[in-house]
Amino acid sequence: MWGWVRRRDPQLVVVRRAVRVTVVACVGFYFCRYVLGDAAMAPYALFGVVALGALSQIPGSPRQRSRTLIAVLPVGWVLVTLGTLLSFSTVAAAAGMFVLGFAVSFAGVGGPRLVGLAAGMQLLYILPCFPPYDPGSLPSRLAGLTLAVVLLAVAERVLWPDPAPPPYRRRLADAVSLLAECLGALADDRSRLPALLPEATEAADALRPSRLPPTERPASAGRRDRALSSAAGTARLLLGRAVDLYFTDDREAVTGAAATKLLRVTAGCVAATGDWLRGDGPLPDTDLVAAAISDFRAARLNTDPNGLPPERLRLGALALSMGEWTKSLVVAVRVAAGETPKHPDPTPASARPGQFWYAYERTPFLWWHRLRENLTPRSVAFQGALRLAAALAVARLIAGALDLSHGFWVLLTILTVLRASAAETRSALRPALVGTVAGSVVAALLLLLGLDPVVYVIALPVVMIAGFAAGPLLGLGWSQALFTLVITLVFAQFTPVDWRLAEQRVADVLVGAAIGVLIGLFAWPRGGAGELRRAVATFLTSAAAVVRETVAVMAEGQPPGDALPRARGAGQLAEASFALYQSERHPPAPLDWQAALVAGHHAVRGAEALVRSCPSGGLLPCVAQLTELAGEVAASYERSAGSLTRGKSPPRPADGPVQQWPDDLGQDLYIIADLRVWLDGLRADLTNVTGRPEPADNLRDRVSRVADGAT
Secondary structure, three states: OHHHHHHHOOOOHHHHHHHHHHHHHHHHHHHHHHHOOOOOOHHHHHHHHHHHHHHOOOOOOHHHHHHHHHHHHHHHHHHHHHHHHHOOOHHHHHHHHHHHHHHHHHHHHHOHHHHHHHHHHHHHHHOOOOOOOOHHHHHHHHHHHHHHHHHHHHHHHHOOOOOOOOOHHHHHHHHHHHHHHHHHHHHHOHHHHHHHHHHHHHHHHOOOHHHOOHHHOOOOOOHHHHHHHHHHHHHHHHHHHHHHHHOOOOOOOOOHHHHHHHHHHHHHHHHHHHHHHHOOOOOOOOHHHHHHHHHHHHHHHOOOOOOOOOHHHHHHHHHHHHHHHHHHHHHHHHHHOOOOOOOOOOOOHHHOOOOOHHHHOOHHHHHHHHHHHOOOOOOHHHHHHHHHHHHHHHHHHHHHHOOOOOOHHHHHHHHHHOOOOHHHHHHHHHHHHHHHHHHHHHHHHHHHOOOOHHHHHHHHHHHHHHHHHHHHHHOHHHHHHHHHHHHHHHHOOOOOOOOHHHHHHHHHHHHHHHHHHHHHHHOOOOHHHHHHHHHHHHHHHHHHHHHHHHHHHHHHOOOOOOHHHHHHHHHHHHHHHHHHHHOOOOOOOOEOHHHHHHHHHHHHHHHHHHHHHOOOOOOHHHHHHHHHHHHHHHHHHHHHHHHHHOOOOOOOOOOOOOOOOOOOOOOHHHHHHHHHHHHHHHHHHHHOOEOOOOOOOOHHHHHHOOOOOOO
């Protein structure tokens, strides 16, 4: 038995939590019920621990979780107080449930810490919003909750604490250090890259949100998480472009020596970044890589490209783009360290917010901005919060209208079974109902035996440990069955109960399940899958506008418009939809959603670097060729977006137009090479969207799975 548990829970995280929550809940409950004799305080001492210890998933180390619990205690006081005061009326309680249910759930857009707390915080309002209306008991209720939170915060630190998860910064350090080795190989010995790439690819892949538990993703609204996420995306992008450079012929490349020097400095800066992330070195500075970029540009200025074919300029263009992205990587890490960029935001005012706009803003504004940008029906966070709030409010109205004696079970069932899509809700419904019925039958038999109350006192902690561990280890059905027994054992210690308590539990669960299913059918029933198609299509359409606008700025000198800010916002909503989609169960997808997001992010990140680093205008002699090439790439993006909107797989992009490029424009030929490298890369990105990714056998395909700029 113990071996089976260790196989499913190697670090005993589930078992530790079950024991910790049970001990704290029982100590608080027994102390209030039997030592203080306060029947109003006891349930809040117990359910406060259940809400924040079992229903909540708080990320971080034991110290961080302890601090989080103390920080949310005032919010818990507010929820219990409002629930108590609004319980005088079914309508008032339901209205409060809708408003607070939406607010608590929607606040999860602020990051995984708030997402993990949402379900538990909902329970803190649900419990007191039912009759009896007893404002006089409010001090006892708040005291019980306070006792629960304080005991739980202490237990997180001293009672069999969980092992601290590896910090995201450590994962990023590993990926960045391995990337530095790959860049060093490109500069000094290309033949080493194939041997280095598998481990570097795996480390980069480990940074993907889909490879991380939701509680460990750097997804909060603050500067640090935004910067770490940006650094991860830049590192993956650099790895992909390193492979592009590996396949670029360097034997006749112009400015090849200068490009090698730039790559060598780039590798050193990336290595220093990895050292700092690991805690082994000083915070890196952008001055070194900025100086190397300037030296490379000077070398290009001193090398006349007239008469040279475009292929001989490609390697330098790739090396320059890698230098620019390395500078972005260092800036992101410095922002994560709490540093404000040395120079004002270089993004033109018309194109703001720029890539690092958040580095110049205060934390309260960043949180408000995150809430505001998701306050739209097109946000999956908004949809999920509204769906849950509506279900809980309707359940509260029905429970009040039917005068259900334990109506909070109806709402608790909704928290348990309601999922992001109707299909997911239905899949959770059967085990929840079977488990509840089975637990109720056992509870009824237990109550029919008329056991001594001491038996309930002794049995409660044993059943609680099994119940809290059963969900993650055995599934929802076992969890519901054992939780039904827990509730029975708790209520049996308050008032005389009989077998009808189990009958009421089944009836309440059936009502809650029916409400959850109906709301799930009418409110965005497709969940993340339906919204993902629309969000990714919008993102690709926005990326097409970025492509056209960037070439217009570079070739014709037009002022930057709002294409970049719009695409950044569309990308954030698409990423949120993809994150929800990954949390659901789906059949094998006919296309690679990650590759579609990669294509959009590459357009945005590449345009940012070009607009920032290259002069605008001045390419009029070849504006027709550039506009045609950009139009073809942008049209491929728009065709892909249109196919997604119609529910079809995007077509593969056509080959680029055969064009005659001038070779007598002097230094402007280098800018043309930079633009062509970017546009050719975007077309290659779109080819990865169609069809499910298969195991790759070559360097380029292996890295294409992870080398994205997504944040």
